[in-house]
Amino acid sequence: MIALFITFFAAVVLLFLGLNKKESSFSNLAVVALMASSICSFCSAKGICNFAILESWVPANMMLFGYSEHMFASLLAFVAAVIVFAFRKNDNLGTDQLGLIMFSLCGAFMMLSYQHIVMLFLGIEVLSIPLYVLAGSKKESLASNEASLKYFLMGAFSTGIFLLGTAFIYGGTGSLELEMMGIKPSFMHAMEGMPIPTLINAGLILMSVGLLFKVAAAPFHFWAPDVYEGSPNRTTVFMATIVKITAFVAFNKLLTTFGGIHNTWSGWLCVLGMITIVWGNLAGLVQNGVKRTLAFSSIAHAGYLVMFLLILDESKTWILWYYGFAYAMASVLVFLISHQSASEKNPVGFDMFNGLSKRSPWVAFALVVGVLSMAGIPISAGFDAKFYLFSFAWQSSPWLVGVGLLGSAISIGYYFKFIKHAFLVKSDVDASEEVSYTDKPLMLLIAALLLLAGAMPWVLLKWVF
Amino acid sequence: MEIILIPIIAALVTAGLGKRSNVWISTLLSLIPLAILYTYFTRFGVDNGWKSIFDLPWISDNIRFTLGFDGLTGILLLLTNLMVPVIVMAGIRDDENRVKLTALTLFMQGALNGVFMAQDGLMFYIFWELALIPIYFITLTMSGENAFKITLRFFLYTFIGSLAMLASLLYLFLHTSNYSFSFEALRAVELSRIESIWVGAGILLAFAVKIPLLPFHSWQADTYTHSPAAGSMLLSGIMLKMGLYGLLRWYLPLAPESIEFFQPWIIGLSVAGILYGALIAIRQKDMKRLIAFSSLSHVALIAAGIFTLTAEGLEGGVLQMFVHGVNVIGLFLVVELIEKSTGTRLLGELGGLAKSNRSFMIFFMLLALGTVAVPFTNGFPGEFMLLKAVYAYNPNLSLLAGLTIIFCAVYIFRMVQFSMFGEGKHEVLSLKWNEYLAFGILTVAILLIGFVPQLLIDVVHSSIIQIVTWVSEAKGVLS
Structure with a gap:
């Protein structure tokens, strides 16, 4: 769940920040956010830190993040971070692209869980x-x-x-x-x-x-x-x-x-x-x-x-x-x-x-x-x-x-x-x-x-x- | 573990240094594993079965990264780590490709050490494939025109063989009680006769291609002839032994129920191979090609000896594996030096080289005597044991196989005569220190084994007895 929240808020922020800016200036922010959701998911799977409050916001019969869901979320966020970092030099594309990628990832988290x-x-x-x-x-x-x-x-x-x-x-x-x-x-x-x-x-x-x-x-x-x-x-x-x-x-x-x-x-x-x-x-x-x-x-x-x-x-x-x-x-x-x-x-x-x-x-x-x-x-x-x-x-x-x-x-x-x-x-x-x-x-x-x-x-x- | 890692690191160092690396550094790096091997012999001994000396969970808890050591492994490691420095030293005159060749040879050393030590079926397969990669690059990039065609044929043969072996190992793996690839677990799988024949056929195919046995040999001559010297030496001197080692270590213990089925076929094909290789060698004009066919003939005798399943045949086989490695690498080194000095290796164009360089002549003669198996050179005891074992199996076959001694004398002395004696047309370059050192190692090996073959046989004895016991347990009959 924590991955979903971080990714979603970062996506919203990026979408508005980048209304008239080039993408490359914000891709680092996206990478950081994605890495953060990856690490947080990993930690909550391992029980290192607990984001139980977030979990309770959505009824457990709709979405549930168990161990393997956290691990998959961590993997996907990591892969997305690598992708965004690797292709960060797409200069002629707007920052809204980054937002869209991260929204899409939110959908992926929903499908996981x-x-x-x-x-x-x-x-x-x-x-x-x-x-x-x-x-x-x-x-x-x-x-x-x-x-x-x-x-x-x-x-x-x-x-x-x-x-x-x-x-x-x-x-x-x-x-x-x-x-x-x-x-x-x-x-x-x-x-x-x-x-x-x-x-x-x-x-x-x-x-x-x-x-x-x-x-x-x-x-x-x-x-x-x-x-x-x-x-x-x-x-x-x-x-x-x-x-x-x-x-x-x-x-x-x-x-x-x-x-x-x-x-x-x-x-x-x-x-x-x-x-x-x-x-x-x-x-x-x-x-x-x-x-x-x-x-x-x-x-x-x-x-x-x-x-x-x-x-x-x-x-x-x-x-x-x-x-x-x-x-x-x-x-x-x-x-x-x-x-x-x-x-x-x-x-x-x-x-x-x-x-x-x-x-x-x-x-x-x-x-x-x-x-x-x-x-x-x-x-x-x-x-x-x-x-x-x-x-x-x-x-x-x-x-x-x-x-x-x-x-x-x-x-x-x-x-x-x-x-x-x-x-x-x-x-x-x-x-x-x-x-x-x-x-x-x-x-x-x-x-x-x-x-x-x-x-x-x-x-x-x-x-x- | 270090005996595998150090050569690979040495390969990276050599590649990284590029032109700045010189033959001193590479030779020293290639000699380190020999020192490690010495500590293995003193620490682990050779009499207590195939001990694990390194163990780590790898793909799962039951598919482990396990390295073993015993006499059989020890002999093969000795051959590898003694001969690789010779090969590295021999490569000095090939300035253009020296760095690449040395790096690939050192990488190969690591992979080969892995092959001989692997105690886990999957690991064995992976090292087996890994050892193929450097030689693939050597033949592909350095064997002149037709390189792609030659390499493709070589690659297809070995790759199809390896896949068949993998299929057999996987079949055994899926029938183990705890999904394990370890040697012990694979050996414990009970197979019916038919299953065993199929599994055995898969494993045998990989080894038969590598050895090579008669119908699977057609990649050999071209690959040996056109590869650079180091490539031919690695292939014939050490890589062949992977196949023979595999027979002893993996085929015989894992599919003993199928041996009875394959024994007459393999021995028959081997004897046919002995004669075929020898007869073709007599007719060759190209020295490298001659050595390639002579190698085919010699190795077939080893395979025949192993398949007699007597302790004598197996011990003679292991001894001869070592000896053949020494001799064939020496002969390729001689040819390489002749070619570098005169620009040709066709017997018709050579002659009278003996006059120009006496010490070279002596080394060549020693190697020739060793190959012909004259008493008190290294070739004699092994060949004698092998022929004796074949005689015990079937006297008529041994008569045919014994002809190889005569044929071998014919083609080897023909090669010596045409290249060294007669009218002098060319001169041999004077030898450099590294070549003296290489020939020195080879000479010591030839004479020492010629006089005291027991040195090696004692090392390998207990491993062989173990294998023979397993085989006879499975068959219920046998000495």
Whole structure:
């Protein structure tokens, strides 16, 4: 709850402060606020300090911050702080952008901690509406406008479908509170022979469609490549990391509630996971643009995380936390490097990395670490994340794990494109036209974090969970 | 732990110093692990089984960062940490790539030490892959034209093999009682015969590619020939031994039920490999290529010896692993010096080098004698034990395998004759201190093992007896 308050007030302050100022002057304030909410969440999870007064303002049957919610809030605020800091040099954008990012994060916190479907719905809306604006924030760019419109139209439809599902669930179970919702279907299931009402099944499917749209899982992923490519880089990273992790946390809560009847939904969810993994990775292989490749990589990662939804064990949320951490850090790193590598001559293609190992060896090193972590190569955090996820999902969905392993093998094909261009292809740009990299320490810091978390994940996880 | 970390730090230091680092610093850095290894021998001994000497929870409480030490590990560590300084010293004349090569070699030293000490299956796999990375960069960036093609083939072979091994280890992991990757837990998994054959096949594939056994060898000759000398030395001298070590340490104890199924195949393929490698080596004109095929032939004999599953075969195998490492690195060093002096390594274009540099000639001759396995050089005792073990398994096969001694003499002495004697066309550069030192280490190793092979066999004896006991427990028959 504390994270929500800090972020919200900082967002309001930034929105008004920046009415006619450039953004860069206030991004430090945003970073400080986000770090503060991250640290406060962490402390209240660990019981170091207590913000119980704040918790009591919202009824516990609407929103509840338990241990894992605090941890996820801490992670998301930290990732948001890194994103805002890394992309702080967007000089031509107004400070209202920062406010919007932080409002969107407030929506994410609501989605993390909901106890009532209405809060989940509100969270999704609060998360999405600023993103529609942010996607179109490069006002003079056609692609950005297209991205915004596409995202808005598709998002509005998916929300509508989600609401219809909510209505069905209410009809079928008689409640929208998480605690009450699951009881009736589980009970019915326990009594052999009683059929599960069609309303509940249909409602669950429709709500899932809404959430699968948010995580960009097949077959609801068609918006992702275009929107990712058209949006400004900062918004793209935000969508690829924070929105995805949040939606998975919310989705997991919803499905855990209906864990009693998991045999009615685990089948189609598993198949969707397989389709997502295969589609994301195969389509990723044939892309030419860096951002499009990363978009398909993020679709594939959504497919892997479907495994987590099928584990159905509330004591295992740390897997999602760690996966989210590894994936988000690697995404921020790779997006940041590709953001700075883009030049007038090579705005989108892999050629932007040509000769990077000669031009700037440390950046090339960071890029390799980020990409290998996404691919899940050992001693990067991505490997451990995949290892935990796959080995715990083995019991519940062995076939999906099999497809996941195959998908990871395929994905090496496009992740190595980055390394190939950075190390093997010579730069065709004159020395004078080369792009210069700022924030090298930040890149190396994130790379070191990925390696360190990869080398001793258990130490980190024992400390966190 | 320090024996893994120090070389990696040394690699970073070398890379960081860049052109300012000189061969003194790199050599000294590469020698530190040897001193550490000495303390391991004195502190932990070699007779009390495979002891854990470092232990830390890593991915979970049961997937731990565990390093072990015993005689078998000790021998392989000795080979690695004795030969890496030789390789580092040998690289001095390659000015253009020296820093890069030295840094990658030192990194490799750390990774290899990890491979030989890992007591946790996942850790073993990770170090196994980590050892691949430097050699991948060495062949990719320094082997001239066709580098990409050669490296891709090498990479695909080894990577597919490693993935098969990972699949097998994961299968075992998922059947352990407490989801552990530790050697003991993996070994305790009870497998049916069919399961064991599949698991064994996965593990064997990785090792068969690395060794390489006959149908999986086609990456070898090109990679050896076109890599820079240090790369060929690392690959043939030490990395091959990862495969053989893996057979002894991981394959035999983990999937003993499948040995009976694979034994005739592996021994048959090995004997075929011995003859195939030797016959092709006789026809080679390029010295590096000749050594590559000779190496194929020698290593196949080790694999055959190991798969006889007798204590004699295994001990001979370990001894020969060490010896082959010494000899092949020496031969590559000789070829490297000849190529640096004359600009060619084709036998037809060389001749009469003996006249120009006597001491070089003596070193070369010693290495040649060692490789041919003349009595009182290092090659003899190991080869003798291996052939004896194969004879006990099947006399006819040992007859075929024994032909290698004759063939080996043919191709090695042919190489010596064409390059060193006859009409003098070129001269060999005079040796520098570092090359004298490198050849000195090699000479001591050749003569010492030739006269007292028991030195090494005693070190490894108790580990081998342990492995043979496990295997015979599983089969219920065997000496």
